[in-house]
Amino acid sequence: MTSALESVGAAAAAPTAAEDLAARTTGLRKTYGRTVAVDGVDLAVPRGAVVGVLGPNGSGKTTTIRMLLGLTAPTSGSVELLGHRLPEHGGRVLPRVGALVEGPGFHPFLSGRENLLRCAAMEPAVRGPDVRRVVEEALERVGLGAAGGRRYRGYSLGMKQRLGLAAALLVPRELVVLDEPTNGLDPAGTREIRRIIAELHAAGTTVLVSSHLLAEIEATCTHVAVMHRGSLVAQGELAPLLESGAPHLLVSTPDVQAGLRALREAGAPAREESGEIRVELSAVDSADAVATLVRAGVRVREARRARTGLEDVFARLTEEDA
């Protein structure tokens, strides 16, 4: 195991106390015939965190989330939401949980507003006289104020996502679960989702958000849970995970090929990236790398330290556990 996996393992080995968890699964497993969709997942979602569930298509994110919300029954294992076991205590805890998950839920021939009015009427926390105001606020919050009167059937995928989000956020929630919330959204819509997640986080709400977009998770989350082939291969705080890899140096030079040759001859792992040289600072430090380049007559415009991106971390975790 590498130090990255050990550091993540260490985080998992010192679990957060149960009362500090907004959600927890133990040995969660789901099979469909011979397909093992989710395989023994022990997920811990600390209260107040923004946890990104990251994994390639088919890695089990949606199935895990559906089981977490009591929408799909686990084959084995258990789920606790806000300190209470599901499904026994679903009626008590689910109103405190907002969720955006794929699947039918809205009536195609009703408008977005009418659909939300039906949702709001079913919310125990919304009093009858407040239903209309709550719905208008939710529509505004997700940018559907002007389109609220249009039929759901005519909504674009992005508008459907926004309406789902509005339903999830009708009343203040302790936990908000969003499955691929930026699906179908344009860049402006994606930024709005980020803003809403940041607002929820600032208000102390716990957020669990799945995505196969690494940049998305990197930009919005405090914690990450990495899924691969139905298993959880790492979970913990995002910052230490990003720092766990070897640091890199990015060198800007007009002499990329000569630079790569010189570095490799000096035993420094280096590759070209977007017209620059990326040097792994495991065998050499940054001063040695620059000296090697200069000695070889390579003209260095700029050299700067690069943080290990989630993409590198993710590739390492999923390759090693494959």
Ligand SMILES: Nc1ncnc2c1ncn2[C@@H]1O[C@H](COP(=O)(O)OP(=O)(O)OP(=O)(O)O)[C@@H](O)[C@H]1O
């Ligand atoms: N209802 C079902 N019946 C049969 N197989 C299923 C069902 N739901 C999921 N699976 C299978 O379980 C595995 C995990 O799927 P899941 O949708 O949970 O992954 P995911 O990580 O959410 O993927 P995506 O990013 O594509 O949504 C896949 O192999 C999928 O084909």
